[in-house]
Amino acid sequence: MNTVDFINIASAICADRPMVIFEGKKLTFSEINERANRLANALLKLGRKKGDLVAILQVNCPQYIETYFACAKAGLILSPLNFRAKAEELSYMLNFAETKTLLAGDRYVDMVSGMKADVPTVKDFIALDGKAQGMLYYEDLLAGSSPDEPVTEIGDDDVTILMFTAGTTGRPKAVPLRHNAFAAYALENVEPPNPDSSEVNLLTVPLYHVAGIQAMLASTYGGRTMAMMRQFEVKEWMETVQKEKANRAMLVPTMLKWIIDDPDFKKYDLSSLKVVTYGAASMPFEVIKKAIEVMPKVQFINAFGQTETASTITMLGPLRSRRRRSCCGCAHPSGGRWPMWR
Numbered sequence: 208m209n210t211v212d213f214i215n216i217a218s219a220i221c222a223d224r225p226m227v228i229f230e231g232k233k234l235t236f237s238e239i240n241e242r243a244n245r246l247a248n249a250l251l252k253l254g255r256k257k258g259d260l261v262a263i264l265q266v267n268c269p270q271y272i273e274t275y276f277a278c279a280k281a282g283l284i285l286s287p288l289n290f291r292a293k294a295e296e297l298s299y300m301l302n303f304a305e306t307k308t309l310l311a312g313d314r315y316v317d318m319v320s321g322m323k324a325d326v327p328t329v330k331d332f333i334a335l336d337g338k339a340q341g342m343l344y345y346e347d348l349l350a351g352s353s354p355d356e357p358v359t360e361i362g363d364d365d366v367t368i369l370m371f372t373a374g375t376t377g378r379p380k381a382v383p384l385r386h387n388a389f390a391a392y393a394l395e396n397v398e399p400p401n402p403d404s405s406e407v408n409l410l411t412v413p414l415y416h417v418a419g420i421q422a423m424l425a426s427t428y429g430g431r432t433m434a435m436m437r438q439f440e441v442k443e444w445m446e447t448v449q450k451e452k453a454n455r456a457m458l459v460p461t462m463l464k465w466i467i468d469d470p471d472f473k474k475y476d477l478s479s480l481k482v483v484t485y486g487a488a489s490m491p492f493e494v495i496k497k498a499i500e501v502m503p504k505v506q507f508i509n510a511f512g513q514t515e516t517a518s519t520i521t522m523l524g525p526l527r528s529r530r531r532r533s534c535c536g537c538a539h540p541s542g543g544r545w546p547m548w549r
Contacts, residue, residue, distance in 0.1 A: 208394065209363050209386035211279050213428040214240050215356075220400040221430045227269045228407075228434045228451055234269055236430070239276070242349055246277035247357045249348040250308065253331050257282030257359060260304045260369060264288045264297065264319065265312035266437045270335050270345060271414050272423060274310060279367050279386070282359040286369045287415040289379075294318055298325040300371050300379055310335055310345065363387040370417055384417070392421060393428040400430025407432045407479075409453040411439040411462070418486065422457050431455075441465045445475040452479040460490045467498050477502065484508045 214236070217226070222237040234242075250261065261283050263274050271287075278285040286304050288297060290312075297318075301309065305328045311319045313336035320341060323332070334342040367386045371379035408426045410433050412419040426433050434451040436443060439462055447453065458466070463485055466472065483498075483505050490509065499507060 208390040209279070209361050209365070210367060210389055210424055210427075211276070211361055211386075212390075213393070213424060214243065214276050217400045217427055217430040220402055221405070224405055224430065225432045226427070227272060228432060229269050230437075232269075239269065239273060241354045243273045243276035243280060244354050244356055245349040245352040246273055246345075247281040247359075248355070249352040250277060250283060251281050251357060251359075252352065253308065255281065255283055255307055258284065258366075259308075260284050260286055260306040261308045261310070262286040262288050262301060262304070262306045263310045264290055264315045265310065265335055266290055266314075267410065267414055267419070267435050268312070268335070268437065269435070270310075272427075272433075275368075275414075275420070275423070279361065280357050280359065282361055282365065284366050284369050284383075286371070287420065289371065289373075289415045290315065290413070292379075294322050294325075296379065298322055300381075301326045301329060303381060304369055307331070308333065311342075312336055313339075316342070361386070363390065368420065370415075370420070389421065389424050393425050397425045397429040399428065405430065405432060406454040407434055407451050409434045409436070409444070409447055409451070409456040411436045411444060412457050412459075413438070418457060441469050442471065445469070445472070445477065448480060449476045454479055455482045455484070456480065457484045457486075460485060460494055463498055464491070464494045467494070467501055472501070478504070480505050482506045482508060 218236040218240040223235050225233040226236040226239045227234045255261065261274070261278050263271060263285065265271055275285050286300070286306060288300060306326070307328065308331045309319065309329050310333040313334070316334055316339045319332060332342040333345055333348065335345045338344045363386050365386055366383040368384040370382050370384060372382060373379065406429070408422065408431050410419065410422055410426070412422060414420055414423060423433065434447050434453055436447060444466065448456070463483070480502065481504070485507065486509060495507060
């Protein structure tokens, strides 16, 4: 199975269910799927070929999801860029990957325009949020392209994402992630789409991080609705849980601490939450202890992983988390099943 199957199956089973809720707007599985098809065909029309690199520089938004699935459908490789990186770091990553197309959000257009001479491999620059001088416009590309599914042979072992690590010991390191690495996790952990029942996932982890991509793909495979935030903000997070009746969320320890320590915490109805997954850093004992006390009906799951393994390696389930809060759990069934290199 590859990740293109995730959205195609979900669109067939729950076409009219919202796939994304973003700043008050809802987009269904069929709408996202059609827009991904249109973008895939537009990229192919621009001359992109299977295995070419497409990069995106943007905060979380629906176009990010559309771009991922467009690349997957066209046999292209998406490189999600850290929107906090400096121009010099971005140029290095784009050149290292021999990127052919770069999509940029409005707040990054000026920086990208100033980088053009430093990234000679990039042939097409695409503005996501509005028309910009010297760049193609995302919505124009979609409007002029076919909504039909692209005809491309996608292998389960094909690389689908090239993700750069933080580069704490030097320059960022490029990590190729294959379709089957994400499929292994989804098949082990996520129930397939059910036309009669749904869940709402609150997505705040940035999509340039492997945890964000994994959460997005797992949600798609399960036919779940994603309530998406551009970036994490405490009050907005609690408001979104309450408004959208979110059932699941992923947080890093600092985010969880900010939430439970917020003076307005008790003013919000967070009773819809059933599962909170946390990771990316060590969880302080006092933070998880307090979280369990103030949200007793929530199952807290500790997930430990790394970019090179498409995220989760070990998991500490909710029952064990109350007894061994400092443990990162047991080896995950899908961990190591699909090596990144063969």
